[in-house]
Amino acid sequence: MSDAYIALADGRVLEARARAPGRTRGELVFTTAYTGYEESLTDPSYAEQILTFSYPLIGNYGVRSERFESESVQPRATIARELTDDVADWLADEDVPAVDHVDTREIVTTVREEGAMACGIAAGPDATPEDAVEEMEACEPMSDHVDIGAQVSVSEPIVREGGGAADVALLDCGAKGSIISSLIERGADVHILPYDATPEDVADVDPDVLFVSNGPGDPENFVAAQEVVDAFAGDLPMAGICLGQQVITSALGGSTEKMAFGHRGVNQPVKDLRTDKVVMTTQNHGYTVDDTGPLEVTQVNVNDDTVEGLDSEELDVITRQYHPEANPGPHDSLGFFDEVLDLAQSQPRVAAD
Numbered sequence: 345m346s347d348a349y350i351a352l353a354d355g356r357v358l359e360a361r362a363r364a365p366g367r368t369r370g371e372l373v374f375t376t377a378y379t380g381y382e383e384s385l386t387d388p389s390y391a392e393q394i395l396t397f398s399y400p401l402i403g404n405y406g407v408r409s410e411r412f413e414s415e416s417v418q419p420r421a422t423i424a425r426e427l428t429d430d431v432a433d434w435l436a437d438e439d440v441p442a443v444d445h446v447d448t449r450e451i452v453t454t455v456r457e458e459g460a461m462a463c464g465i466a467a468g469p470d471a472t473p474e475d476a477v478e479e480m481e482a483c484e485p486m487s488d489h490v491d492i493g494a495q496v497s498v499s500e501p502i503v504r505e506g507g508g509a510a511d512v513a514l515l516d517c518g519a520k521g522s523i524i525s526s527l528i529e530r531g532a533d534v535h536i537l538p539y540d541a542t543p544e545d546v547a548d549v550d551p552d553v554l555f556v557s558n559g560p561g562d563p564e565n566f567v568a569a570q571e572v573v574d575a576f577a578g579d580l581p582m583a584g585i586c587l588g589q590q591v592i593t594s595a596l597g598g599s600t601e602k603m604a605f606g607h608r609g610v611n612q613p614v615k616d617l618r619t620d621k622v623v624m625t626t627q628n629h630g631y632t633v634d635d636t637g638p639l640e641v642t643q644v645n646v647n648d649d650t651v652e653g654l655d656s657e658e659l660d661v662i663t664r665q666y667h668p669e670a671n672p673g674p675h676d677s678l679g680f681f682d683e684v685l686d687l688a689q690s691q692p693r694v695a696a697d
């Protein structure tokens with residue numbers, strides 16, 4: 345007898361073992377990362393998703409809060425082939441359902457073939473297949489989570505001082521901690537603003553650069569952030585990572601689209617079109633830029649040619665779809681933050697229109 349069930353939108357119900365009890369639902373996605381489970385599980389961009397690890401053993405070097413990217417576990421549930429007790433206990437303490445002893449290869453193949461899909465989970469002694477199906481049927485499409493930013497952003501501005509080398513206004517759409525620390529380590533003072541900050545809030549900071557963070561869900565729902573970008577376009581240098589790239593591009597007249605199953609892992613090859621150099625990158629996204637508007641493509645994904653980097657010399661914009669902060673993952677692209685600081689330090693200050 346199983347004590348956990350996973351209901352998929354294609355009608356199947358898989359049996360599993362409960363490691364952290366509960367019922368929940370979310371968009372089913374997978375990551376191919378073989379290390380960095382603490383960073384992935386605390387990455388706010390996984391809000392409203394159920395995260396499957398394709399690597400079969402998760403948790404073999406314990407759980408340490410120094411490696412967390414935010415204060416809580418962010419996916420709604422976790423699926424793995426085998427979870428160690430350390431990870432299972434952590435997820436149970438955080439009330440995040442977790443299941444293992446399931447054929448994750450089959451789940452990954454399904455998502456690759458049919459796309460990210462609605463999923464329901466029921467785990468624990470009283471769980472039934474019907475409970476999981478009920479959860480799956482109540483799962484909303486990601487784009488219906490219109491105010492997802494409220495779940496992951498600061499509610500009040502916070503200043504983190506790094507030495508005064510530059511003032512960065514960071515729109516916190518669900519920022520990973522290591523994006524903020526990467527800026528602080530380079531001497532920047534980071535003014536962390538809520539995801540729904542107004543152009544006036546940004547002007548009050550008098551920043552050298554506007555930075556739009558990563559974040560969960562559909563970038564088209566981050567309307568306030570797009571309005572801020574629109575208000576300062578051409579007057580203030582801008583940078584963004586992942587959702588930040590998507591929000592900046594949409595605000596400047598481009599657009600985004602949903603991918604079939606996205607990119608989630610730590611070995612995504614990215615080619616810089618100016619240098620022809622290929623680097624390995626960390627990624628976690630389900631949307632991509634399909635129309636770059638006024639921005640120029642500087643980097644592409646080697647596997648599928650999707651846009652990985654954009655810039656505009658005229659507008660002083662530089663963005664990345666992948667995660668240069670590299671937690672988890674390779675450090676190949678950390679230089680992005682030096683470029684952001686250069687951009688900030690090269691500009692005279694201006695006020696909003």
Ligand SMILES: NC(=O)CC[C@H](N)C(=O)O
Pocket residue numbers: 389557558559560561562563585586587588628629630631632
């Ligand atoms: N990591 C991110 O910022 C993800 C951005 C967006 N939510 C996507 O899935 O594409």
